[in-house]
Amino acid sequence: MTAAAAHVWRVALLALVYAASPSLAAAQSLTVRAAGDMLQVRGTGLRLIEGAVADHLKDGRSVRVDFEMTILDKAAQGAAVTQNRQSFTLSFDLWEQRYAVTRAGSPLRSISHLLARDAEAWCLENMAIPITAIGRFARDLPFWVRVEYRVQDQPPQVETESPFTLRTLIEALSRRRPDETPGRTLEAGPFRIGN
């Protein structure tokens, strides 16, 4: 094997490792910014409305997504400084070909006529964390941001009069094992508010 060929192999191997690591792939996909007294996160690599999720939405079904944003004191296994959890419900307008998002909790907020990436971004925007919550990391220390989401795609439930009917039994025994719940973890950092 020549030196050039060995170099090509090394590069290919590194590229493979890089591609196989979601956190590495997403390392540059999150950015943070201070919006007033809130810390907002933006991401370009969220890729939430894709594949099965997009198919479900285009079939007219609503999809619930649970987000969890964590501020870490260091990368990977760092300790959580603060956390924010939010649930969003996505839906799709068949005729306008646009998405709508509703944030659960109080106050209830919703928006419609969004493109897929805009809907994802809106979810992240609504995960904002008060800057005061991150304490001394607000100005002095670097911090890392980890965003996790998990799609809770509930198959349509068949309404039955009683849980102990023949129909319920058939439903339970005929159900295929659901696909692994789509989810993703993005982590990026270090950030400073001043950045």
Added chain:
Amino acid sequence: MHSLRNRLVAAFLVATLLPLGATIWITTSLLDRSLGYATTEELDGLSRTLEATMRQFYERERRSLKQDAAAARLTATSFTMDEPGAAPEAVRAFWESGEDERFTLSGPGGDRLDYMARAAGRVEVYSRELGGIHMQELAAQLRQARELVGSMAGRDLRRGFTLTLLLLVALVWLVSLAPLIFIAHRISRPIQSLTAGLTRFAAGDWDQRLAMVRDDEVGSAVGAFNHMAEQLRRNRERLVYLTQVSSWETLARKTAHELKNSLTPIRLTVEEMVARQPQSDREFMQQAAQIVIGEIETLERRVRAFSEFASEPPVSAEPLDINAIVAERVSLLKPAHPETTYRCTLDAQTPQVYAGADLVKGILINLLENGAEAAGPGGTVEATTRQQGHEVVVEIHDSGPGLGAEAARTLFEPTITFKKHGMGLGLSIAKKHALRMGGDITLVEGALGGAGFRVVLPIAGGPGSYERGPGSSDPAHKLT
């Protein structure tokens, strides 16, 4: 050891599993065929086609509405956004979105299309009917169709139906298996105990009896076993007794013979000695001879009793009215024991017995005499008769002092007593005669406080007498 129960259960398994398997196979085959008619894919295709078509329609309506608005062919409703709160929700949302234009559906079921355009400080809304097409309603129906398709795609109905069928069949089968095991256990348990009883009985437990628990074939078998065991026990006891009696008879016969052989020459010699004695000394000699001859006569009576005990008179069995014989024997004895009260409780329904009249009379006389002697003056002797199964029971009770344990144990064994009356052979002879007729004599608890004897005799025409056959005159030989 539950082989019978296990076999019954195995029979159930074999008898049910094969048709059950066939039923399941047929059902699942039919299920496959019926699922083949499912129209899920057609529904999927139809919904997609409809969606695409309606989307084209919607696009066209959008374009048309926008063109008409631009050409001022439509009148706009204008909302000034100085106070957004006064505008409808959809207009307000549009205003806040920052978009230049937006289309929304309105009206019942979405049968109107609204076109909102942003202008300086206001929103112009143009609206048009969609020709009676309810787009939102249609979207909901399409969603339902897609949900149904998705639901079907997320299910393996064949597996679901098959597993449900198997589960229910297994459940029903198990539910039916449980009572079967119970029933099999109920059937096999008495047979098991019958087998165990037979085994113990065969091992020598002659008192082995089983509880009658059911009134069916098994219960009849248990009853037959108990009856057989009782008959065998009694016959065995009779056999043992008769064997003993036979030995005693041989001994008595030889003793009587030897004594008789000795007593005759002694008696003749004594008489000769007296005859040859001179007249002067004869008085003393005659007195002495009288004493010797008296003792010889006593011995001769015992020898005769021995001979009688050893003898086996023929049994002329015939149907007898036992009540009449008992009454007649009591009447016969009353004058001999005037101080004794005789009481007869004779069941009029008592059937005839099949026995020898002389032997029966001898037995009754013996027992009634013994009773009167035991009761003494002022005492009572009671005779009762009744039917018990295939036998007739005659009981003689007295109000005497009763019998001690040792006396009761050896009551029917032949003995030699030197009391004034009786030789000690009466009861053993009576028992022997009863046994020879297919009956028995046993000691029972006295009803009058004294002794009680039970004489059992076979019924005329009953199973016992029939076995001996009408021509047989000695049923005891049949027993031995």
